[in-house]
Amino acid sequence: MTISTRLAALLVALGAPLPACDLDSDWPFDRACAASVVPMSLQGAWTVHGDGKRTSCDDATLNASELALTVGPLDIVQSGSTLTLAEPLSLPPGVSFTFDGARVDGSCVTFTTTETSAHGDVVRVTFDGTRDGSRLSGTFTGFGPGTCRLEGDFSVDVRR
C-alpha cells in the first residue's frame, strides 16, 4: 500500500459521517450510538414541538405544507429503558390518548402517541429521536385523521 493510498483511506475515514440514530438507515453502527452516551433520566414533564407537513388527506383543507405540532404536556416516568405516562391525562369526554411503544436505547428514544377524538378520528404519531442531555430531537411520522400522513422534525423539552 503506497503512502498516497493510505492517505486517501484516512481522508475517507475522517470524512465519513458520524453514526446517527436513524433507525431507518443502513448504517451498521446505529445501535452503537448507545454505548457512547452516558445514560441520563428522561423523566419529567414533556412538551413535544414539531414542524412538518400533512399530506394525502381526503379533506383537502387538512393538507398542509407547513404544520406545527405539539404534544403535551406529558408527565413521563422512566423506568430503565421504559417510558410511561405517570398518570392518565384528564381529557374531554370521548377523547382518549395513549403514550406507548416508548423505548430508550442509549441515546436513541422512540415513542408513539395516539389520540382518538370524540368523533372517532384517530391520529397516531411515532417519534424517533436522539437525546442530548435533557433535550430530545428527531423525526416523526404518523397518520390521521382519516387518510392523512404526517411527517416532520420534532424536539422535546424535558422539565424535571
Add this chain to the structure above:
Amino acid sequence: MNRLWKLLALAVVTCTALAAAPAAHAAEVWVVHRLGTQGVDEATAATFRDLLIAELGERVAATFAQADAVCDGSECARVTAEQLGADVAVFGTVSALGRKILVNLYVVDAHDGSTLSRHKMDVDRVEDLDTVALRVAKAIAGGRHVSETAELGAITHREVQPDLRREGARGLGLYLGGVVPVSEAFQGGGPGVLIDGSYWFETTDFAIEPRIGLRFNTNGLDDASDWIEIPVDVGVYYILGRGDLAPFFGGGAGLRFAWADESRTLTQGDVIKTTHTAEIEDGGVGFGVFGRAGLMLLRTYAMRMSISVEYNAILRDFLDRGVPQQLNFALGVYF
C-alpha cells in the same frame, strides 16, 4: 269747510283705491299677436297660436289676450300691446322653407319695446307644432333656450331623426364600477370591481334591464382571501324625470354564481395538537336580490349614461360567514 274735508277724504280714498288696484290685479297681461305666415296656411298658424297661449297659460301667471294684427317688428307689437293695456307682447311667424316649418317668435316688453327673448325652432312635419308650442312656452317661461327644454314626450321628429335625440330606447348597457363588501362574508377579500353588461329597455317612466356581470376583488387572486361573483338578474326601475338629468330607482333579483376563499388557521386535537394555515374555499349558486338608485344623464340622447349605487345580497351562506352583502357603485353607458 265741511265740504272741503269731505272732498279731501274722498280724494284720499280714491287714491288709496287706485294705489291698491294694481296689487289686486298684479298678474301681467300678455298679448299674443296673430302670427305671420309664409307657405303655411292660416289655420295651422292659428292653431299653433292657440296651443302656445294654452301652454303659456300653464306656466306664466298672466292674463292672455289675442291681437288680430300681424306684427313684423317690436314697435308694432309695442303699440298694439299698449292699446290693449298689455305688459308683454308675443309676435312672430310660421313659415315654410322647403320641407321645414320654421317658427320664429319674439317676446317684447310692451312698455319700452325691448325684446325680452327670441325663440326659433324648426320641425319637419306639421304634427310637431304642438311640441314646438310646448317647448317654446317652456323656454319663454323659464328664460331658457328651446334646446334646453327637450325631454321625453317633447322631442320633435326632426330631433329624433339625426340619431341624436330619441323618444325612448332600448340597447346594450355597460357598467364599470366598484364593489365594497359590507358584511363579514367576502370582506376578507376586500373591495373589488364590477364589469356588468345589460340590455336596457326603457319606456317613458320605466325601464327593464336583464343583466350579467363579472365582479371580483382586486387584491390579487393569489392573495389569502378572494371572491368572484357572476350575477345574472333582471331589474325594474322607475325613472323620475324625462329630462337629461333623471333620477331613477328600482331593484331586481336573479342568480349569483359566486366563489370565495380565505386563509384560516386551523388547530386540531386535544393532546396531539396540529396547527396550520388552510385555504378554505366555498362556491356555488345562490339567489340574489338588489336595490339600486341613480341618476340618468343625457336621457334624451341616443347614448345615455348613468351613475348609480346598488345594494346587493347573495342569499346563501359563504365560508360560514353568512350572507354576502355589497354596495356597488357604477358608471353606466347605454348604446
